[in-house]
Amino acid sequence: INLNVSATGGNASSPLTYGLMFEDINHSGDGGIYAELIQNRAFQGSLEYPSTLTPWVSVGDAVLTLQNTSVPLSKSLPTSINVASNSTNGTIGLLNPGWWGIDVKPQKYTGSFWALGSYKGKFTVKLQSDLTEEVFASLDLPSSATPGKWVEHKFELEPRIAAPNINNTFVLEFDSRAGSLNFNLISLFPPTYNNRPNGNRPDLMEALKDLSGSFFRIPGGNNIEGDAYHYPWLWNETIGPLTERPGRPGTWGYENTDGLGLVEYLNWCTDLSVTPILAVWDGMYLGDEADHILTASELEPWVQYALDELEFILGPSNSTHGALRTQLGHPEPWELKYVEIGNEDDLYDKGPETYSAYRFPMFYEAISAAYPDLIIISSTGDYTAVGGTNTSNPSATDYHIYTRPDYFVSQFGHFDNASREHKSLIGEYACVQGNVYNQVVGVDWDALRLPWTPWVGSVSEAIFSLGAERNSDTIIGMSYAPGFQNLNSYEWAPDLIAFTADPSQTIKSTSHHVIELLSNNRYNATVPVTTDSDFGPAYWVAGVSEPGHYTFKTAIYNSTSSVPFSISFEGLSEGVKGTLSVLSAPDGLSSNTLENGVVSDVVRKTVTTLAAGSGGVFEFELDNYDVAVLTT
Ligand code: AHR
Structure with a gap:
């Protein structure tokens, strides 16, 4: 071409x-x-998707129920989770498996929850393995829970080591002698972008x-x-x-x-x-x-x-x-x-x-x-x-x-x-x-x-x-x-x-x-390309950012053989350098996937420096299903 x-x-x-x-x-x-790690943190629901306890799980002999208390956390978040126990001996609480897992690393996690009820003891918050119950981070914080009034509790968790996998849960526990407490907007964030x-x-x-x-x-x-x-x-x-x-x-x-x-x-x-x-x-x-x-x-x-x-x-x-x-x-x-x-x-x-x-x-x-x-x-x-x-x-x-x-x-x-x-x-x-x-x-x-x-x-x-x-x-x-x-x-x-x-x-x-x-290869304006070839199997566009700095983009679809290109750019002469970046894959049906937990990336990128030959012509060949950018 x-x-x-x-x-x-x-x-x-x-x-x-x-x-x-x-x-x-x-x-x-x-x-x-x-980045919120807690799934269903505030028991939000609607006519279409009524409030649910999913995926919360009780800890100890706690009984979990959804309640619309007479004093709601807010008009917007009226439904909370009640955590109750009949026994007065031991620890009870609730556990959240995150959004199909929690990534636990040695980094700062910022959490908070709102509590309602009468309790003067301590809460314990933890990040732990769902499989082995190995605890990666744990913190006790004093309860400020007060009857008739929602009180926010804030905390930070910082695991010392990374968990081996994402089968981890967030746990919030307290002394069963509290009897029954309500919780809402239970939140945990890892470090976020910026x-x-x-x-x-x-x-x-x-x-x-x-x-x-x-x-x-x-x-x-x-x-x-x-x-x-x-x-x-x-x-x-x-x-x-x-x-x-x-x-x-x-x-x-x-x-x-x-x-x-x-x-x-x-x-x-x-x-x-x-x-x-x-x-x-x-x-x-x-x-x-x-x-x-x-x-x-x-x-x-x-x-x-x-x-x-x-x-x-x-x-x-x-x-x-x-x-x-x-x-x-x-x-x-x-x-x-x-x-x-x-x-x-x-x-x-x-x-x-x-x-x-x-x-x-x-x-x-x-x-x-x-x-x-x-x-x-x-x-x-x-x-x-x-x-x-x-x-x-x-x-x-x-x-x-x-x-x-x-x-x-x-x-x-x-x-x-x-x-x-x-x-x-x-x-x-x-x-x-x-x-x-x-x-x-x-x-x-x-x-x-x-x-x-x-x-x-x-x-x-x-x-x-x-x-x-x-x-x-x-x-x-x-x-x-x-x-x-x-x-x-x-x-x-x-x-x-x-x-x-x-x-x-x-x-x-x-x-x-x-x-x-x-x-990542933009230009300021398109420029005309003259040729005696039709589009197909190669398709292209050319542009210029500033004089002498061209961008030529092309992709090949349904070619039975490799496609040779000879391209001259107005004003460029022999010896001028260009960079050819080519994306390819083993075949047209290859995909990037996750299989057995492993990410496959089939796309190969090659970057080649080309020099313009006689008459300032750049010559190269592309294969079927190549996507390429030549910049000068
Ligand atoms: O991208 C998925 C959906 O496709 C969009 O929500 C809608 O605009 C389109 O039909």
């Missing part, structure tokens, strides 16, 4: 070309990146940081919408002290604690230097065909609700919600440039119709009047459904694609003829199924999903991404979804990063490697 790359003449690239998307799915938040209180797991944050993303789409996905029980994600119930966060039934089959809330998301953006793309709920519930879309008048308070959220994020400290932000320790507004109205509003019979008739316009008009600089993104993926009345504010849409390798590759040119007036966010994309003979269109949601992304799927995503990069003047950016999968409990596979409670078992998918390579 002979390619001539021009020095100028393309389009400016979006500074946000690669980004991250997050929603609590697959226990990616609770039990995932949110040492944020109520923060995130460092290893999973590092796995995100590797991707050098530029934006962060939050808080959904479907998890913003709520399903048949009509519980959308409520920003104001996810802020402030944990005692004031009631939680909600998430869309993905479990109660969300909302410990990971709006402020935590925005801090996360600060920690990873990414810009938020904030979704607001727009009146569409999932899963209840009868009445899942609000009427215009029902929607009005929700428009105000979204404006209040924006004021919380952007407003001055003397505004009502800016003052609330200040009160919570954030006097300065956060940076926010993008707001998305809903999620996948092309779903359901009346989704698109009501979206363009009144739902999108109501939000668009109110938000753009109050915040004219915000870029408002529609969620239909359809240019015709964006707009509103204020045409001076550029509109954008969020296009999602979950598909098969062949179809991804066929979509390399998807944005070639897109409107340049409206921009696209590719807020979710992933190869979720293998190819099926004779079927290249889309995805069959009734067919089995891939458990892990195979390399061929990641290559096809790379090709789709290169096609988007070629059209970066119309693309805001792209984010793979879903981001995380707790291997002990998940609803959706494959995912970008899979994990267990054991940080040594974090699996970066083959797609993670591809995004890491493509995202």
